[in-house]
Amino acid sequence: MSTPILDNGQGVIDPDVYFQLNKPPASLPEFESKLTAFVEYHQRLDNKIVFITSGGTTVPLENQTVRYIDNFSNGTRGAISAEYFIEAGYAVVFMHRQHSFQPYNRHYTHSHTTFLDYLEPKEDGTIQVRQEYANKMHQVLSKYQTVLRENRMLLLEFVTLPEYLFKLQAGTKILARLQDKAMYYLAAAVSDFFIPSQKMSEHKIQSSEGALTLTLDQVPKFLKPLVSNWAAKGLIVSFKLETEASLLVPKARQALTRYGHQVVIGNMLTTRKQAVTLITKDGERAISLTDEELANGKEIESLIIPELVQIHQHWIQSGKTD
Amino acid sequence: MSTPILDNGQGVIDPDVYFQLNKPPASLPEFESKLTAFVEYHQRLDNKIVFITSGGTTVPLENQTVRYIDNFSNGTRGAISAEYFIEAGYAVVFMHRQHSFQPYNRHYTHSHTTFLDYLEPKEDGTIQVRQEYANKMHQVLSKYQTVLRENRMLLLEFVTLPEYLFKLQAGTKILARLQDKAMYYLAAAVSDFFIPSQKMSEHKIQSSEGALTLTLDQVPKFLKPLVSNWAAKGLIVSFKLETEASLLVPKARQALTRYGHQVVIGNMLTTRKQAVTLITKDGERAISLTDEELANGKEIESLIIPELVQIHQHWIQSGKTD
Numbered sequence: 001m002s003t004p005i006l007d008n009g010q011g012v013i014d015p016d017v018y019f020q021l022n023k024p025p026a027s028l029p030e031f032e033s034k035l036t037a038f039v040e041y042h043q044r045l046d047n048k049i050v051f052i053t054s055g056g057t058t059v060p061l062e063n064q065t066v067r068y069i070d071n072f073s074n075g076t077r078g079a080i081s082a083e084y085f086i087e088a089g090y091a092v093v094f095m096h097r098q099h100s101f102q103p104y105n106r107h108y109t110h111s112h113t114t115f116l117d118y119l120e121p122k123e124d125g126t127i128q129v130r131q132e133y134a135n136k137m138h139q140v141l142s143k144y145q146t147v148l149r150e151n152r153m154l155l156l157e158f159v160t161l162p163e164y165l166f167k168l169q170a171g172t173k174i175l176a177r178l179q180d181k182a183m184y185y186l187a188a189a190v191s192d193f194f195i196p197s198q199k200m201s202e203h204k205i206q207s208s209e210g211a212l213t214l215t216l217d218q219v220p221k222f223l224k225p226l227v228s229n230w231a232a233k234g235l236i237v238s239f240k241l242e243t244e245a246s247l248l249v250p251k252a253r254q255a256l257t258r259y260g261h262q263v264v265i266g267n268m269l270t271t272r273k274q275a276v277t278l279i280t281k282d283g284e285r286a287i288s289l290t291d292e293e294l295a296n297g298k299e300i301e302s303l304i305i306p307e308l309v310q311i312h313q314h315w316i317q318s319g320k321t322d
Numbered sequence: 323m324s325t326p327i328l329d330n331g332q333g334v335i336d337p338d339v340y341f342q343l344n345k346p347p348a349s350l351p352e353f354e355s356k357l358t359a360f361v362e363y364h365q366r367l368d369n370k371i372v373f374i375t376s377g378g379t380t381v382p383l384e385n386q387t388v389r390y391i392d393n394f395s396n397g398t399r400g401a402i403s404a405e406y407f408i409e410a411g412y413a414v415v416f417m418h419r420q421h422s423f424q425p426y427n428r429h430y431t432h433s434h435t436t437f438l439d440y441l442e443p444k445e446d447g448t449i450q451v452r453q454e455y456a457n458k459m460h461q462v463l464s465k466y467q468t469v470l471r472e473n474r475m476l477l478l479e480f481v482t483l484p485e486y487l488f489k490l491q492a493g494t495k496i497l498a499r500l501q502d503k504a505m506y507y508l509a510a511a512v513s514d515f516f517i518p519s520q521k522m523s524e525h526k527i528q529s530s531e532g533a534l535t536l537t538l539d540q541v542p543k544f545l546k547p548l549v550s551n552w553a554a555k556g557l558i559v560s561f562k563l564e565t566e567a568s569l570l571v572p573k574a575r576q577a578l579t580r581y582g583h584q585v586v587i588g589n590m591l592t593t594r595k596q597a598v599t600l601i602t603k604d605g606e607r608a609i610s611l612t613d614e615e616l617a618n619g620k621e622i623e624s625l626i627i628p629e630l631v632q633i634h635q636h637w638i639q640s641g642k643t644d
């Protein structure tokens with residue numbers, strides 16, 4: 001069952017080989033045409049675009065999938081960041097895991113106050129948002145409608161790992177037309193391991209045979225071709241999530257060295273909403289909120305995004321991309 | 323690392339042992355007190371209660387969880403069924419995977435029309451539901467508000483497998499006070515395999531070491547103690563989801579024989595919204611929608627639930643429970 005010609009002897013195949021071995025998702029042509037139209041629109045206006053990936057990818061364990069491995073991520077980081085990028089003047093391509101948090105809508109989803117709890121029926125046949133929610137919602141709704149009217153945000157979806165990878169490749173190649181005016185903000189939680197389709201159980205794995213042993217291959221490191229080829233002139237920001245503090249900066253720095261991109265944002269699973277470290281070739285910078293700021297609802301992305309906007313500005317001015 | 327005294331030699335431990343080896347979720351006392359109050363309320367009114375489980379359970383791969391195995395399920399079956407049980411006069415305990423479909427709200431979530439898309443701001447400072455949505459929403463909202471006002475539905479949540487199992491045990495034991503007036507409608511997609519906490523990686527599994535091999539133990543069959551002890555006098559309905567048609571009825575019948583409960587609903591992954599088979603000790607009954615009915619939005623649960631209500635009625639009248 002192994003494919004020795006294609007891998008490096010440790011079960012790691014080349015990214016190019018991955019795309020040859022797997023079938024592109026049926027939604028890819030529509031994805032490409034929507035994205036191309038969006039990029040052309042903003043290119044004419046000379047706008048900067050950030051390509052945000054957000055949420056976790058799934059790895060199916062069966063071809064007719066009942067079970068899958070998922071990565072912990074609600075897509076909070078990506079959805080919040082999108083709003084601050086829009087405030088900073090960017091157009092946003094928001095490529096997210098289906099049903100994960102979305103910009104603006106995130107304020108009203110994934111909570112114990114459900115959709116219908118916000119509403120009350122009126123005698124004239126209309127339905128209104130309850131008064132206690134209407135004030136804050138006016139601001140959010142008004143921003144959201146402006147964003148839609150100005151065509152400033154494109155929502156695109158993925159679920160599985162192959163769907164994500166095909167769209168990442170196609171998407172960054174389309175964005176590359178903007179050269180250094182594109183930023184790539186790779187906040188998605190991408191699986192590190194997968195079961196190649198040809199090694200996968202066709203049907204639902206039966207539970208009648210005792211313990212189950214799964215052998216997963218390592219996912220090729222797609223940041224390599226992304227940085228070197230697909231999006232070579234853009235500013236690339238990747239994320240590193242760890243649970244062991246001592247691993248965070250070394251692993252982030254290792255990624256910068258290995259892939260040659262510009263920024264890694266390191267964060268710990270338990271403190272990721274209060275503290276991150278921005279790691280660049282030249283140094284590192286801790287960004288954090290005080291307990292009080294956090295309690296008052298301040299979002300750490302309100303500090304991260306302006307830093308990145310500045311780095312992007314320098315990147316464009318330095319012309320390092322030529 | 324194996325625990326030979328506790329398992330059957332095939333990696334399957336006894337359900338009782340599972341509860342000794344795992345820690346109850348922190349939310350269990352609150353779960354129990356809410357459910358007890360709900361059950362007492364409806365017991366006084368002599369109402370029937372259905373305990374619905376809905377959505378998939380997760381199986382963490384690390385103690386500080388970044389990755390987990392999930393079961394494919396949006397909780398559609400459970401959420402739709404709850405509405406028809408309420409129409410049939412039942413009170414509903416809806417124990418669902420966090421963020422999966424909920425009764426009534428299901429009409430407005432998990433779709434491409436987002437929360438904010440339904441709304442428009444008015445000049446008087448109010449926010450209204452757009453006219454094109456208001457008519458249908460009036461009916462749904464009115465039913466939802468009646469259900470809340472009459473305390474007819476209790477929403478309870480789970481995420482992980484251990485959380486589900488502890489709540490299933492505690493919940494069915496509380497419901498058992500209603501004896502034969504309780505129905506258990508176990509629509510949740512429960513993991514068949516898990517990694518015991520003591521065998522689990524403490525930290526995020528690193529992807530630098532090539533392929534990954536996971537060995538998962540079989541989850542104990544909790545339907546056994548549920549049928550024999552926890553909920554002995556209630557009517558118990560379990561589900562069987564398969565991807566191979568030939569396995570469906572034999573496996574469903576095997577489950578009935580093994581656990582001794584009353585009904586298995588068999589369904590296939592690809593056709594589950596159009597066809598199911600109701601399997602009882604005495605026979606089996608196919609229930610299906612025509613293509614036209616399906617296209618017109620008819621829900622197969624509108625046929626399943628009345629069947630079950632009738633079976634439950636006979637169950638109560640036959641006094642088999644004594």
